Every structure is written in C-alpha cells, then in structure tokens.
Amino acid sequence: MKPIIEISKVRKAFGTVEALKGVSCDIAEGEVVCILGPSGSGKSTLLRCINQLERPTSGIVRVGGEIIGYREQANHLYALSNRQLAAQRSKIGMVFQQFNLFPHMTVLENVIEGPVRVKKELRAASIQSALQFLERVGLADKANAYPSQLSGGQQQRVAIARALAMKPSVMLFDEPTSALDPELVGEVLLVMKELARSGLTMVIVTHEIAFAREAANRIIFMDGGAIVEAGKTGDLLGNPKNPRTREFLAAVRH
Amino acid sequence: MSKNDLNTPDEYVFVRKIHYGRYLAVALIILLLGIIVRAFVVGKIAWAVVGEYLFDRDIMAGIVNSMILTVFVMVVGVMLAVTVALMAGSKNPVLRYTARGYMFVFRSVPILLQLLIWYNLALIFPQITIPFVVSVSTTQVLTPFVAALLAFGIAQGAYTTEVIRSGLLSVGRGQVEAAASIGMTYSQSLYRIIIPQAMRVIVPPLGNETIGMVKYTSLASVIQYREIIYSAQSIYFASGRVIEMLMVCAFWYALVIGILSIVQGYIERYYNRSSRGSAAGEADL
Numbered sequence A: 001m002k003p004i005i006e007i008s009k010v011r012k013a014f015g016t017v018e019a020l021k022g023v024s025c026d027i028a029e030g031e032v033v034c035i036l037g038p039s040g041s042g043k044s045t046l047l048r049c050i051n052q053l054e055r056p057t058s059g060i061v062r063v064g065g066e067i068i069g070y071r072e073q074a075n076h077l078y079a080l081s082n083r084q085l086a087a088q089r090s091k092i093g094m095v096f097q098q099f100n101l102f103p104h105m106t107v108l109e110n111v112i113e114g115p116v117r118v119k120k121e122l123r124a125a126s127i128q129s130a131l132q133f134l135e136r137v138g139l140a141d142k143a144n145a146y147p148s149q150l151s152g153g154q155q156q157r158v159a160i161a162r163a164l165a166m167k168p169s170v171m172l173f174d175e176p177t178s179a180l181d182p183e184l185v186g187e188v189l190l191v192m193k194e195l196a197r198s199g200l201t202m203v204i205v206t207h208e209i210a211f212a213r214e215a216a217n218r219i220i221f222m223d224g225g226a227i228v229e230a231g232k233t234g235d236l237l238g239n240p241k242n243p244r245t246r247e248f249l250a251a252v253r254h
Numbered sequence B: 001m002s003k004n005d006l007n008t009p010d011e012y013v014f015v016r017k018i019h020y021g022r023y024l025a026v027a028l029i030i031l032l033l034g035i036i037v038r039a040f041v042v043g044k045i046a047w048a049v050v051g052e053y054l055f056d057r058d059i060m061a062g063i064v065n066s067m068i069l070t071v072f073v074m075v076v077g078v079m080l081a082v083t084v085a086l087m088a089g090s091k092n093p094v095l096r097y098t099a100r101g102y103m104f105v106f107r108s109v110p111i112l113l114q115l116l117i118w119y120n121l122a123l124i125f126p127q128i129t130i131p132f133v134v135s136v137s138t139t140q141v142l143t144p145f146v147a148a149l150l151a152f153g154i155a156q157g158a159y160t161t162e163v164i165r166s167g168l169l170s171v172g173r174g175q176v177e178a179a180a181s182i183g184m185t186y187s188q189s190l191y192r193i194i195i196p197q198a199m200r201v202i203v204p205p206l207g208n209e210t211i212g213m214v215k216y217t218s219l220a221s222v223i224q225y226r227e228i229i230y231s232a233q234s235i236y237f238a239s240g241r242v243i244e245m246l247m248v249c250a251f252w253y254a255l256v257i258g259i260l261s262i263v264q265g266y267i268e269r270y271y272n273r274s275s276r277g278s279a280a281g282e283a284d285l
C-alpha cells in the first residue's frame, strides 16, 4: 500500500540540542500508529515536523505525495509562502496535549472556524457538518458552551471535532490524554478508538499502552531522537527486541 | 450545674460593634466639603457667568475639537503601536531594534516639547518636496491640527506599543499553533484568534490612555489649536472672567471623561464575556 506519510532523514536541532537525529519512516493510508518513548525522546518534535510547526533542520516530509513546506522543481526545493504552507497544513489535523481550544469562541464557533475561514465554506453548511462532528464526539448538546465551561475530557473531544471538521487526510495526536484527570481519559480514548475503526490515518504519541495495544496497527518506539524499534503492535509489545524498549515497557507497566 | 441551665441563642441580645473611627471620618469629610463649597460660593467667582458660558458656541466647538483630536490621535497611535509591537516581536534584529529605538526616543522627550518641535518644523525644513510630484511650504501643511495629530499620535504610539505588546504576549503559543494546525495563516490567526483574546488585556490600559489623551490635548492650545482651553482663553482675554471660564472647561472635561469611563466599562465586559461563570453561561444555551 502506498504510504500517505513519508518521513525521510529528518533532523531537527534546537541550538546544540539534537531533538531528531535523522528519522525515517512511512505510514500507510488508514494505518493507526502509536509512538511510544520516554520524555524528551523527540516524539513531539517528530509529530510537529510532519505539519511543519517545526521546520526540520534537514530531511523532508511528504504527506499525500506532496513535500511539506516546499515546492519541488528540477531538483530544487523552493520554500513555500505562508499561504501555501497554511493550505498544506489544512489537510493535516492535529490534537494537542493542552487542547488549545479558542477560549473566546463557543464550541460550535471553534469547530466551524477552519471550514469558514480557511476552506471558505458557507456558514450554514459548516454549522450543519460541525454539529455532526460534535455528535460523533458526543457533545452536540454543548455547541453553545464556551470551552471554560467544559471538563478537560470534553474540551479534548471538541478539539478532535475541530480537527475533523477540516476533513484532514491524516490526524496527529500529541499525548491527547496526558493533561486529563484519570477519570476523563477513557471518554477521549473511546472517541479515538472509534476514529481508528473508521479507517482514518492516525499518528498518536501516547503513554496509554492498553490503548495502543487495542487501537494501533503498528508501534514506533523512540529514544534519544531516533526510532529504536518499530513493528506490529502485538510483536513489539509482546516481544520487544531492543533492551531499551523492554526497559521502557517494563517501567510504564508498573 | 447541668448543661440545660445555659441560655439558648434566642435568649441573648446581640449588640453590634460601633465603628467610631468611620463616623469620625464621615463627619470630617462632610465638614471639609462644607468649607470648600462655602469658599467657592462666597469667593470671587460669578457662578451666573459660568452658567452663561457653559453652552457658549466657542466653548462647545472647543470641546468638540478636543474630542476630534483625541479620536484621530488614538487611531494613529494604535495603528502605529500594533505595527511596532509586531516589529518588536519579529525575528529580524533590524525590525526589533528599530521598534526599541522609536519607543525610547518618543517616550523620553516631553510631549509638550515634541508638540513645539512639530509645530516649528518649518524652521528646519521650509519646504516639503516629493520629487516630480509636489512641493509645498511646510507651514501650509503643518497646521495646528496636523502638528498636534503628529506629535500626540506618534508619542502615543510609543506608549501604546507596550500595551499592545503585553496583550499579544498574554495569548499563549498554543493558540497560534492550533490556528496554524487548521490551516490559518499568521495574519488570519492575528485577527481571529490573537487580537480578540489580547483585547482583554489591552482594553483597560488603552481606555486609561484615551482618557489621558483627552486631557493632554489641552496642551495643543499653546500652538493655537482651537480646543476648549484655547476657546476659554480667547473669551477671558476679552472679558477678564478668567476663573469662570476655567470652571466651564473643568465641567466639560469631567463630563466627557465620565462618559468615556462608562463606555470603557461596557467594552471591558464585552471582551470578558467568554470567561463568565458556568451557571450564567449554561442559562443562555
């Protein structure tokens, strides 16, 4: 199957800190991939390089065959304008650890913001489909509430609906449940499992091993800015080859 | 003695504490106010003349001119401030240092001095020339209004930059990233996401600066701009009714600023609407 995300030789340095030391991997269409690894191993940076919230120091990322951030012409890569880069990003959904809902807008306004302002869809049509996405995350009744009136779990589900409303070809999740109280984690994971079943391509940074086991097709384990081990969910979790993977899994299971 | 012998609460008389200090303070304030009012009533001030000039045509034109100048100055000041605040946050060092330099220069020179320099700019540059287009004498362009607008607007911009900048910084990085992740450009996120949230931080100090500017416009009387103090002076140079005319000015300033304070309160409430308590918010679902 043709990969929808192709990451090749991506390096990212912050000053002298090498957050990514040349990472390559492909993700197929419809695949659900979980990225595991200790804190500081470069998981967020890798995710953020996919939609160019961080520009890689070197290497390229392709999504749907297009190089992100550049236009390709006769062996040259020309940096895209802000507008062109924004257009590419509109096809890559992202869900953040801290939700990052727009606090001055209601739930519904949050969800239609992208379709109306970026895709220039009609407001009435956007509201129609926004309500369907809110239904899907179980929050249609909160359409007119402000984010500050919702629990963390509800806010994160709105953030998922906001990303889905752009009808992205892939969705990136950066520790979507790490900021949540334990009793609210389940409702968010439930929504994500449902999305995974629907065939959406998802790349998920998470510490929820049980969720990864259930939802992921494949697992990537990162450490020290590199992919240490990757493989089918059952193989990697059941029979990790690399000692660092084993050590990490042993630590998070207890 | 058994427990039942104690009084129940109903059997007691509760005696309130008396705030002697407060009563004393109130008495003193009333006394002081009385002395001041009496002093002004019996003093050499013709209140009938104050009343007579309160709605004088020149006075009314003066206060209107003060307000027109304030509005234009604040528009120029805020536009400059937004530009310079964005420059100050730029990754380009030339833009950043230019912003710093502008803020330093126009905040360190007294506003009255800046006003006089702009008004007397013709002494340095007698002609303003745009090659092949136009050449005019500087005094024709720098009328009192234009000189005051430039002097106050540019100086106000230097002060307001700090206000706008702290407003923009009050909006977290996560907001810009979330906007970028749904495909918004930076300028779209500026108008839709950052500025609306920054307003909560910006409006209160900006309101105070607007109110301050209403009062600062009185300085423009020294360059013959026809604001209210200039009108009052023109009248009292002829009639000798100095203190009466100054009272008229004080009345109009207090009225305008009182109204502006009320408007400011409404605007602040508008920008705080999304942070209302959940009970109030649920009700209007």
Ligand SMILES: Nc1ncnc2c1ncn2[C@@H]1O[C@H](COP(=O)(O)OP(=O)(O)O)[C@@H](O)[C@H]1O
Binding pocket: A014, A017, A018, A019, A037, A038, A039, A040, A041, A042, A043, A044, A045, A046
């Ligand atoms: N904006 C940044 N500036 C400087 N260093 C950063 C920045 N973002 C990440 N890093 C560094 O890069 C490394 C990887 O970080 P990150 O990708 O956030 O790890 P993870 O998500 O796996 O915890 C860490 O050492 C972190 O300190």
Ligand SMILES: [Mg+2]
Binding pocket: A043, A044, A045, A175
């Ligand atoms: Mg992280």
